[in-house]
Structures are given as C-alpha cells and as structure tokens.
Amino acid sequence: MGTYNFQEIEKKWQKVWEGNRLFEASIDRSKPKFYALDMFPYPSGAGLHVGHPLGYIASDIISRYKRLKGFNVLHPMGYDSFGLPAEQYAIQTGQHPAITTEQNIRRYTEQLKNIGFAFDWSKEVRTSDPAYYRWTQWIFMQLFDSYYDLKTNKATSIQSLIATFKKEGNNEVMAVCDEDTPHFTAGDWDSLSENEKQGILLKYRLAFLSETTVNWCPALGTVLSNDEVKDGFSERGGHPVERKKMMQWSMRITAYAERLLHGLENLDWSEPIKEMQRNWIGKSIGAEMVFQVKDQDLKIKVFTTRIDTIYGVTYLALAPESDLVNPLITDGQKSTVQQYVEVAKNRSERDRMSDVKTISGVFTGSYAINPFNGEEIPIWVADYVLAGYGTGAVMAVPGHDERDYNFAKHFGLEIRQVIAGSMEHGSFPGKDGTIINSGFISNLPMKEAMEKAIEFLEKNKIGKGKIQYRMRDAIFTRQRYWGEPLPVYFKEGLPYLIHENDLPLVLPEVDKYLPTADGEPPLGRAKNWTYTTDEGDFPLEKSTMPGWAGSSWYFFRYMDPNNETKFVDPEKAKYWGAVDLYIGGAEHATGHLLYSRFWTKFLYDIGAVPIEEPFQKMINQGMIQGRSNFVYRIKGTNTFVSHGLKDEYDTSSMHVDVNMVYNDQLNLAQFKAWRPDLENVEFILENDKYLCGAEVEKMSKSRYNVVNPDDIIERYGADTLRLYEMFLGPLEQFKPWNTNGIDGVFKFLKKLWRLFHDNNDKVSISDAPATQEELKALHKAIKKTEEDLANYSFNTSVSSFMICVNELTALKCNKKAVLEPLVIILSPFAPHIAEELWSILGHQSSILESNFPNFEEGHLVESNHEYPISINGRMRAKLPLPLGLGREEIEKFAMADATVQKWLEGKTPKKVIVVPGKIVNIVI
Numbered sequence: 001m002g003t004y005n006f007q008e009i010e011k012k013w014q015k016v017w018e019g020n021r022l023f024e025a026s027i028d029r030s031k032p033k034f035y036a037l038d039m040f041p042y043p044s045g046a047g048l049h050v051g052h053p054l055g056y057i058a059s060d061i062i063s064r065y066k067r068l069k070g071f072n073v074l075h076p077m078g079y080d081s082f083g084l085p086a087e088q089y090a091i092q093t094g095q096h097p098a099i100t101t102e103q104n105i106r107r108y109t110e111q112l113k114n115i116g117f118a119f120d121w122s123k124e125v126r127t128s129d130p131a132y133y134r135w136t137q138w139i140f141m142q143l144f145d146s147y148y149d150l151k152t153n154k155a156t157s158i159q160s161l162i163a164t165f166k167k168e169g170n171n172e173v174m175a176v177c178d179e180d181t182p183h184f185t186a187g188d189w190d191s192l193s194e195n196e197k198q199g200i201l202l203k204y205r206l207a208f209l210s211e212t213t214v215n216w217c218p219a220l221g222t223v224l225s226n227d228e229v230k231d232g233f234s235e236r237g238g239h240p241v242e243r244k245k246m247m248q249w250s251m252r253i254t255a256y257a258e259r260l261l262h263g264l265e266n267l268d269w270s271e272p273i274k275e276m277q278r279n280w281i282g283k284s285i286g287a288e289m290v291f292q293v294k295d296q297d298l299k300i301k302v303f304t305t306r307i308d309t310i311y312g313v314t315y316l317a318l319a320p321e322s323d324l325v326n327p328l329i330t331d332g333q334k335s336t337v338q339q340y341v342e343v344a345k346n347r348s349e350r351d352r353m354s355d356v357k358t359i360s361g362v363f364t365g366s367y368a369i370n371p372f373n374g375e376e377i378p379i380w381v382a383d384y385v386l387a388g389y390g391t392g393a394v395m396a397v398p399g400h401d402e403r404d405y406n407f408a409k410h411f412g413l414e415i416r417q418v419i420a421g422s423m424e425h426g427s428f429p430g431k432d433g434t435i436i437n438s439g440f441i442s443n444l445p446m447k448e449a450m451e452k453a454i455e456f457l458e459k460n461k462i463g464k465g466k467i468q469y470r471m472r473d474a475i476f477t478r479q480r481y482w483g484e485p486l487p488v489y490f491k492e493g494l495p496y497l498i499h500e501n502d503l504p505l506v507l508p509e510v511d512k513y514l515p516t517a518d519g520e521p522p523l524g525r526a527k528n529w530t531y532t533t534d535e536g537d538f539p540l541e542k543s544t545m546p547g548w549a550g551s552s553w554y555f556f557r558y559m560d561p562n563n564e565t566k567f568v569d570p571e572k573a574k575y576w577g578a579v580d581l582y583i584g585g586a587e588h589a590t591g592h593l594l595y596s597r598f599w600t601k602f603l604y605d606i607g608a609v610p611i612e613e614p615f616q617k618m619i620n621q622g623m624i625q626g627r628s629n630f631v632y633r634i635k636g637t638n639t640f641v642s643h644g645l646k647d648e649y650d651t652s653s654m655h656v657d658v659n660m661v662y663n664d665q666l667n668l669a670q671f672k673a674w675r676p677d678l679e680n681v682e683f684i685l686e687n688d689k690y691l692c693g694a695e696v697e698k699m700s701k702s703r704y705n706v707v708n709p710d711d712i713i714e715r716y717g718a719d720t721l722r723l724y725e726m727f728l729g730p731l732e733q734f735k736p737w738n739t740n741g742i743d744g745v746f747k748f749l750k751k752l753w754r755l756f757h758d759n760n761d762k763v764s765i766s767d768a769p770a771t772q773e774e775l776k777a778l779h780k781a782i783k784k785t786e787e788d789l790a791n792y793s794f795n796t797s798v799s800s801f802m803i804c805v806n807e808l809t810a811l812k813c814n815k816k817a818v819l820e821p822l823v824i825i826l827s828p829f830a831p832h833i834a835e836e837l838w839s840i841l842g843h844q845s846s847i848l849e850s851n852f853p854n855f856e857e858g859h860l861v862e863s864n865h866e867y868p869i870s871i872n873g874r875m876r877a878k879l880p881l882p883l884g885l886g887r888e889e890i891e892k893f894a895m896a897d898a899t900v901q902k903w904l905e906g907k908t909p910k911k912v913i914v915v916p917g918k919i920v921n922i923v924i
Contacts, residue, residue: 039584282470289463330365
C-alpha cells in the first residue's frame with residue numbers, strides 16, 4: 001500500500017461518498033431520528049478561514065457518531081445568501097449581487113467538501129433563491145393576516161377578528177394591539193370606510209406598518225438594527241447613523257414575549273445564553289401612571305416597578321426622541337435643549353444602555369405634578385432614557401435607583417430616602433438624602449404598599465397595574481435591493497397582500513443598486529414595479545425584508561427543500577421535529593434565536609408545524625483566534641531586525657503574513673516578494689535566522705493572520721485539520737490557532753497508519769486473538785470516546801486516541817480484532833483515513849454502515865496485581881499474582897519467592913500480614 005498518501009486517500013473517499021449519496025437522509029421510521037444543524041453561513045468573498053469550520057467539525061463528528069449508533073441522521077447545509085456585503089460590492093462594481101453570491105457559494109461549497117463533512121447536499125437551501133423566498137414571503141403573508149388573541153393565547157386569523165368587529169365591535173376583544181387603538185361598537189365599525197377599517201386592522205396585525213424611530217444610515221441607504229450600530233456609526237463601513245422616524249414594517253414579537261420566556265425553561269441551552277434572552281425580553285411587573293404637566297394640557301405617562309417609592313420622586317426624565325420634549329421646552333431653555341437633543345437622539349440605544357459612565361441631560365424648564373402629594377417635579381431630558389422602552393419617560397427616585405442617583409448627584413437634584421415597608425428592597429444606605437415618610441403607604445410590606453398604590457391609581461383613573469417587556473417589536477424592512485421583496489402593494493396609501501398564486505414576487509432588475517434621486521429604496525428604480533388587480537395597477541412595496549427573515553425558518557425547509565406546494569410537508573416536519581443539536585456563534589444569542597423561536601411559535605399556532613421550539617440542544621462554539629506574527633523595522637531604515645535583537649535598536653513592529661512564517665522563522669524570499677516596497681530590504685539575523693514575534697489576536701485580513709484551510713489540507717490533509725481543531729481545546733472556549741502545533745496530530749495519523757503496515761509499508765494484519773493488554777487499550781478508548789461525545793468534549797477524545805495508538809504501537813499490535821473497532825471509533829473525527837483503513841481490513845461497504853463497538857467493562861478489570869512485599873517495613877520485592885487468591889495462597893507464593901528467601905536469611909517470620917489486592921508485610 002505504501003506510505004500515508006492523505007491527498008490521494010481524501011479525494012478518493014470524498015468521490016465515493018458523493019457518488020454513492022451516502023449522506024442523503026429520508027424518513028426511516030425503523031430508526032430513531034437525529035437532526036444536527038449548523039448556523040448556516042453568509043458566503044463572503046473571502047471564503048473560509050480555519051476558524052469557521054470549528055462548529056461544523058463538531059456537528060459532523062456527532063452526526064457520524066449517531067449514525068454509527070443506529071440513528072437516522074439529517075445533517076444539511078445551505079447559505080444565508082441575502083445581505084448587505086454583496087449589495088455594497090454591487091454598488092462599487094455594478095455587478096449583480098446574484099453573480100457574486102453564486103461565485104462565493106461555489107467557493108464555500110468546494111472548501112466544505114474538501115474538509116469531508118457528511119452534509120446532505122441534496123437538501124441545500126439558499127435564502128436568495130426565489131424557490132426558497134417564495135415561502136419566506138408566504139410566512140410574511142400569514143403574519144399579516146393574523147392577530148394575537150389573548151383569550152386563546154395564540155395567533156388567530158384576522159378574518160375571525162373582523163367577524164367579531166362586525167358582530168360586537170372591539171370592547172370585549174382581548175388582543176395584542178397598538179396602545180392608541182380606539183374602542184368602537186359594531187355600528188361604529190359598520191360606519192367606517194374601507195380605508196379606516198384597514199387602518200384599524202393594522203393596529204392588530206402581527207406584521208404591520210407604522211411610523212417608527214429607526215437607525216438610518218444615509219451612506220448605506222438603509223435602516224440598521226441596534227446590533228449593527230456602534231457609537232453612532234454603522235459596524236459595517238463605519239458610516240454615521242442618525243435616529244429618525246420612518247414608515248416601517250414591523251413584527252409584533254412582543255405578543256409572544258411571555259411564551260418566549262417560558263419556553264426557555266425546557267431547552268438544553270447554556271444558562272448564559274438563556275439569561276441573555278431573558279434580559280433582552282426584560283419582563284417587569286409594575287404600574288403605569290400619568291403625571292399632569294403644570295400649566296399645560298399635557299400628561300406624561302411612566303412605567304415603574306416600584307410605585308411604592310412614589311414619594312421619593314424628585315424629577316421626571318424623558319428620552320431625547322420623545323414627542324413631548326418640544327412642547328415642554330420653555331423659552332429660556334429652548335436653545336440648550338435643542339442642541340442637546342440633536343446630539344443625544346443619534347446615539348444608538350445599545351450605546352446608551354451600556355454607557356454607565358457618561359451622564360448627560362438638560363432641564364426643559366417645565367414641571368409635572370406628583371398626583372400622590374401635589375409636589376412640583378422638574379422635567380429633564382436624559383439620554384439614559386430610551387424612547388422605545390416603556391413609555392419613553394422615567395419617574396426618577398434617586399434614593400432607590402442607581403442611575404437616577406448618579407444623574408441627580410451630577411446635576412445637584414434632590415435625593416430622598418423613603419421610609420416604607422419596602423425599604424429592604426432598594427434604598428442606598430449611607431448615601432446622602434432627605435429621609436421622608438411614604439405617605440398613606442408607609443409601614444406596609446412592599447407587596448401590600450404596591451397593591452395599595454395601584455388601587456389609588458385605578459380609583460383616580462390615573463394609572464393601572466401592568467406587566468411590561470423591554471423587548472420591542474422587530475423592524476422588518478431594509479431600504480436596500482438584495483433582500484426578499486415584500487408581497488405587498490399599496491392602494492390609497494394602505495397595504496394589501498398580493499395573491500398567493502403570484503408568489504414568488506421576484507426581485508426586479510434595476511440600473512443601479514443605490515437609492516433613487518428622491519431617496520426611495522433601490523427598488524424605486526425598477527420599471528413597472530406595480531401589481532395588477534381588477535381595480536387597476538398599484539405600486540408595490542419598495543423596501544425589502546431584513547437579513548433575519550430567511551434565517552428564521554430555514555431549519556424547516558431542510559426537511560423538504562423541493563416541495564412546491566408547502567414550505568414543509570407536515571409528515572416530514574413531524575418526523576424530524578426540533579433540531580436535536582444546533583451549533584453556532586454566541587453573537588446570535590438574541591436576534592436570530594429570538595426571531596426563529598418567534599416564527600416557530602407562530603407557525604405552530606396556525607397549524608403549519610408540530611413544534612413550538614426549533615432548537616432543543618444548542619452549543620455556542622468559541623472562536624479560534626489568530627496567531628499574529630511581527631517583524632521589526634529599524635526606524636528610518638529599510639532594515640529589519642530579528643525578534644531576539646529588536647531591543648538593541650529603535651524599532652517599530654509590523655504585521656507579517658503568517659503564511660510566510662514557519663515555527664516563527666520568516667521565509668526571507670517570500671517576504672521580499674510580498675510587496676514592491678520590501679524588494680530591497682536588509683535583515684539582521686540571529687543564528688542565521690530571522691525570527692518573528694508573535695501575539696494572539698482576532699483572525700482578520702488586516703492582521704495578516706488568516707490561515708486558509710485549503711493550505712492546511714494541502715500540506716497535512718483534512719483529517720489532520722479536523723483532529724487539530726478539536727484538539728485545540730474545549731469547543732465552547734476561545735483558543736489560539738498555531739500552525740506550528742499541527743505536526744503532532746499529523747504524526748499521530750501516520751503512527752495509526754503504521755499499525756496496519758509492516759516496516760516495508762506492506763499491509764500486515766493478523767487474525768490472531770487479541771491479548772488482554774491490547775483489549776484493555778482499545779476498550780479504554782471506546783469508553784472515553786462514548787463518555788466524551790455524550791458531553792461534547794471533543795478535545796479529550798483526540799487525546800484518548802493518541803494514548804491508545806501509542807499503547808498499541810508499544811505492544812506491536814496488528815490484530816484485526818483490535819484495529820477494526822479502533823478505526824470505527826476514530827472515524828467520526830478522521831473519516832477519510834478511517835474509510836481507507838476499513839477497506840484495507842477487507843470491507844467492501846463504507847465504515848458508515850458499521851456499528852459503534854460496545855464497551856466491555858471486563859476488559860478493564862485487572863487480572864493480576866503486583867504485590868509489594870515488605871520485610872520489617874521496607875519494600876524488598878514485587879510479586880505479580882492473579883487477583884482472587886486467598887490469604888493463605890498469597891502467603892505461600894510470597895514465602896516461596898527467591899528474593900524474599902534471600903532477605904529472610906533462613907529465619908522464620910514472626911508474623912505475615914496479607915491484604916489481598918494490596919500488600920504483603922513480613923515481620924522477622
């Protein structure tokens with residue numbers, strides 16, 4: 001057979017797998033199912049670096065292992081192929097985003113196949129494929145045609161709501177709707193115009209159009225989510241972002257807030273990820289009340305979880321974006337407030353929530369009246385108050401809230417310590433402030449004080465008890481080209497759905513991918529972007545769906561990717577059910593996971609799917625960091641000095657491409673050829689080498705520390721790459737990549753290969769029975785692998801393989817009875833070499849068709865024990881004896897031992913102490 005030719009072996013088996021369609025999954029009710037899924041990638045032009053496959057390798061190992069354990073495995077792959085990067089490239093080059101997306105997908109697919117993943121490529125999906133996004137559009141249409149019924153606690157057809165309106169109005173309707181929804185009778189409803197009725201229905205629909213404050217990025221020509229904005233600039237491109245009001249489509253995810261919270265309890269997710277979701281949803285139980293503005297016909301509504309501290313209120317604070325700010329500004333404060341608001345409102349909400357150090361605000365000049373005691377309270381504008389959370393106003397109680405306290409302290413506002421039964425829950429002992437009584441709710445326990453205060457609010461019709469959530473309805477539009485068109489047309493300014501038979505509504509051709517001259521989205525450039533009905537032609541929606549639309553349901557489409565009549569066949573959805581293992585980055589802990597859970601619950605409500613939660617088990621893989629290398633230029637020269645000598649000169653460091661560095665030694669010729677300005681550089685070496693400095697950093701092109709998996713596979717093979725990525729450390733942890741360390745894994749595979757060959761590289765396999773020591777080495781590895789994979793501890797499994805192969809090498813084992821189960825347990829990690837060795841063992845079928853070997857405890861039970869024999873307390877001999885012997889037999893063997901006889905010198909022992917399985921102690 002020859003030496004381990006990994007390149008030939010890996011290409012051979014990848015062709016076999018693809019040709020025999022070994023990874024294609026279909027319903028098989030004779031086996032338990034297992035659905036493994038990776039968060040599908042956005043196909044960027046840069047392709048994969050070695051950090052990207054980490055989670056894919058882990059899910060592939062589990063998928064292959066589960067198959068060996070008798071499971072019917074679905075492990076698909078696809079592409080989240082709509083997105084801003086492709087559109088930005090199209091703007092720069094004029095090339096259609098579909099072309100670059102196709103090129104990038106082809107590159108990604110090639111790289112993924114080279115790593116040997118057991119993906120079912122027959123089920124590949126692409127969110128930008130019209131055959132796929134017709135169903136994204138269909139789901140949007142169902143959301144538009146539904147409302148959330150609080151009586152049944154689920155989404156219900158909007159037609160049933162209309163029927164109720166016709167029969168009895170909305171006074172008895174319990175539904176999630178806009179706060180300003182008016183009450184009306186059946187007669188009122190009947191008297192409304194068609195436009196007025198549609199306007200009312202928009203206040204109930206789960207997909208609705210409304211004026212919303214958004215993050216608008218003029219340079220990108222689109223609205224950005226809070227996660228896409230940092231310090232007032234877009235994360236992509238660093239462009240300025242401003243807050244402005246626009247008509248936007250939104251999803252009423254807040255209707256599902258309680259169910260999204262409750263559903264977390266039964267999920268096998270890490271507690272930090274669950275807690276991030278809980279915090280994002282942000283459930284608060286409290287009260288809503290209004291403060292009358294002094295000398296104006298204005299009321300300020302606030303929400304508080306501590307209404308029992310109402311007597312400690314010393315100011316009100318409004319969000320800079322609040323519509324109430326302008327009418328509250330007095331003449332003397334006008335210039336100051338307007339200047340402040342202009343700056344503060346354009347900071348993203350994420351920045352304002354996380355920034356606890358910067359304290360900023362301005363007094364409006366107006367006052368509000370505390371309805372509990374009639375006190376006048378100054379009204380301020382403060383950027384720590386968010387327009388989108390609660391009412392956009394805060395009743396500030398500095399003696400009982402940290403942020404209120406810091407603000408009051410900074411601006412010299414009054415701070416009060418409220419004496420009440422609730423003091424145990426939130427005052428700041430030791431901080432300055434007047435101590436006051438809590439009025440008619442003083443000396444009551446917190447719960448009773450709050451109940452009595454809420455009773456006062458409701459009796460005087462100035463408030464009520466309320467449960468509130470921090471989570472906002474999700475904006476569902478982007479003013480861009482490369483996204484799903486919304487299946488909506490407008491008649492007299494109101495939205496209507498196109499007919500379902502006209503799906504998919506396909507992206508039109510445009511001359512440029514930029515907004516129009518008058519600021520409309522790029523679809524405004526399309527010719528005849530209209531929808532024809534019996535009443536005439538009407539304009540279609542010009543915005544497209546956000547990036548999260550297609551990724552919120554793709555896990556269902558994998559089950560049935562070619563279905564033209566449904567987004568998934570109900571029987572297939574029932575069989576495959578929830579994803580059993582979902583692996584992806586923690587950066588999606590709120591956005592993607594919440595949206596996916598929301599859409600799944602909605603689809604469950606309308607009877608389209610049989611599950612409420614999409615991902616039963618989830619693991620967030622850590623990041624593989626880059627190992628950057630540095631060279632050192634002597635300042636003002638074209639001379640570079642080696643790392644060990646750099647402190648002898650005045651130098652500046654420079655990142656160098658890690659692909660020119662091996663074991664920290666720089667390839668001088670490659671460095672000179674790297675850039676024209678380096679062609680004539682000179683070097684000061686140490687020991688005839690130029691050694692680079694090194695540092696662990698995020699892997700990125702700007703740091704020249706990106707390692708291409710293609711290069712690793714070319715040099716060491718895909719199996720080495722797979723094993724090394726798992727060997728680096730626990731899956732969830734961050735760990736640095738170091739190509740220098742990969743040699744050890746590569747040598748391990750060559751050592752494994754040699755177990756099957758003699759010194760002349762000829763296949764040499766024995767049918768002789770395995771020895772106890774050989775079986776012990778094997779079954780230790782079987783046991784460890786099963787335990788590790790149950791706990792997703794991949795790195796320790798690799799270590800156990802290495803130990804096993806070392807032990808078998810020392811034993812010169814070439815027994816088929818040992819090597820055959822060994823390659824099976826190794827095959828999920830290193831599938832190519834395992835397939836080749838499996839065929840060497842004489843098998844015609846793939847190793848995938850075999851069964852994972854059973855662990856047998858008996859092979860780990862020791863048959864002998866080496867007894868230490870002490871004479872007068874000093875160990876003089878060691879005697880191996882079978883376990884299970886009685887005391888008399890052990891003593892007999894010990895006394896007959898030649899070494900013991902030598903030390904006894906013919907004397908008769910006074911006492912012989914035998915502890916079976918432990919020691920023998922002879923006293924003379």
